[in-house]
Amino acid sequence: MDLLALADFNLVARHEGFGRAARAANRPKATLSRRVAELEASLSLRLFERGGRILKLTEEGRALFERTGTLLAELDETAAAIASGGKTPRGRLRISAPLLFSQTAMGRLAADFAVKHPQVRLEVTTDDRAVDMIEEGYDLVIRVNPAPDESLVGRAFLRDRLVAVASPSLAPPHDDGTLVPAVVRGSGSANTPWTITTPNGRSRIAIDPVLRLSSLVMVRDAVRAGVGAALLPISLVSHDILSGRLVQWGDVDGSDIALWALYPSRRLLSTRVSAFLDHLKSAFPQGTPDELAAYVGD
CATH class of the missing domain: 3.40.190.10 (Periplasmic binding protein-like II)
Structure with missing residues (x-):
């Protein structure tokens, strides 16, 4: 495959027209048209739908553009890096x-x-x-x-781990099956108990998901408001724990x-x-x- 013709095809596809591509590259429009036609002939594929002033990629043309655009950009960047000694990211x-x-x-x-x-x-x-x-x-x-x-x-x-946290206003859990109001991430009906490690050993906490949110930041904010407990990365709540805004109930087993x-x-x-x-x-x-x-x- 002719790389120069492929580069001209990408130029035209990127600018969505021979005229715009010719002006952007300061190249003759006829030259770009001829090179693209030669590429189409060599591949036995039509790469553009031509009609009036509209130029659209065919399905095959779009696939070729998506696959080769990045590769050609890398070739240009590699050449530029070699020319500059390869030291400057660009x-x-x-x-x-x-x-x-x-x-x-x-x-x-x-x-x-x-x-x-x-x-x-x-x-x-x-x-x-x-x-x-x-x-x-x-x-x-x-x-x-x-x-x-x-x-x-x-x-x-980076490494992190999950911890069970709650507002100080929420009563600490008891390992007796009592349901604890919980804020969980995601939708669904799962209410799998939490297994955490505390200074006194392992504890199993039965939960009642009272609030389901799609973001852990939202989960943290809801826990700060005192609506329930949650499992959150220690990095996200360590400042709250140090300040006393949240209380850490324990580390979640196997949550690395x-x-x-x-x-x-x-x-x-x-x-x-x-x-x-x-x-x-x-x-x-x-x-x-x-x-x-x-x-x-x-």
């Missing part, structure tokens, strides 16, 4: 991060990174699902306790949490991804819940 960096981490820490992390690396255009989206990095065009994803994935490599950069930064193993690690990994390491050198709590609370 280009677009797309990251997907889970909701809670995004709400509490990602804004500051992204801002600090943008100041440190002004030639990188950072884009962060929030999603708790396991996005497909390759199909959706992400350079790096942050996941909580990810399942093994042979197509991805990475490192755990690890945040991983993952990237595709099938391609070389770009300078911009390496730079963001270093940025995470600088922000959380030990990767402890206390570091995250301090970072969020600063």
Whole structure:
């Protein structure tokens, strides 16, 4: 496949027209049209629907554009990096991060990174699902306790754990089957008892979910208001516990949490991804819940 023709096709697709692409690149419109026609002939595919002033990608054209746009951008960035000695991160960096981490820490992390690396255009989206990095065009994803994935490599950069907390106004639980009002994340009818470890040993708490919320930040705020107890990451509530706003009833058994930064193993690690990994390491050198709590609370 002719890479130059492919680059011209991406240029036209990105600008949604031969005229706009020609003006943006200061190239003859006829040249771009000819190169795209040659690419279509070589692939035996029609890449654009042409009609009057409207130019639309065909289904095959859109698939080609989505698959090759990132690769061509990486080629350009690689050439630029080699020309500059490969030391300066540059280009677009797309990251997907889970909701809670995004709400509490990602804004500051992204801002600090943008100041440190002004030639990188950072884009962060929030999603708790396991996005497909390759199909959706992400350079790096942050996941909580990810399942093994042979197509991805990475490192755990933060660890956390769940604790049972409540407002001081809520009576401490008794291990006698008495229902405790609880604030839980998500929908459904599950009311599985909590098993926690306290200074006096293990305790089993029967719960009555009186409130269901989709965000752990909302859960924390509801617990602060005294409506019920909840299971929350210690990093999110450590300041409340220290101040006496919340009381820690115990640690949740088997609730270790690890945040991983993952990237595709099938391609070389770009300078911009390496730079963001270093940025995470600088922000959380030990990767402890206390570091995250301090970072969020600063």
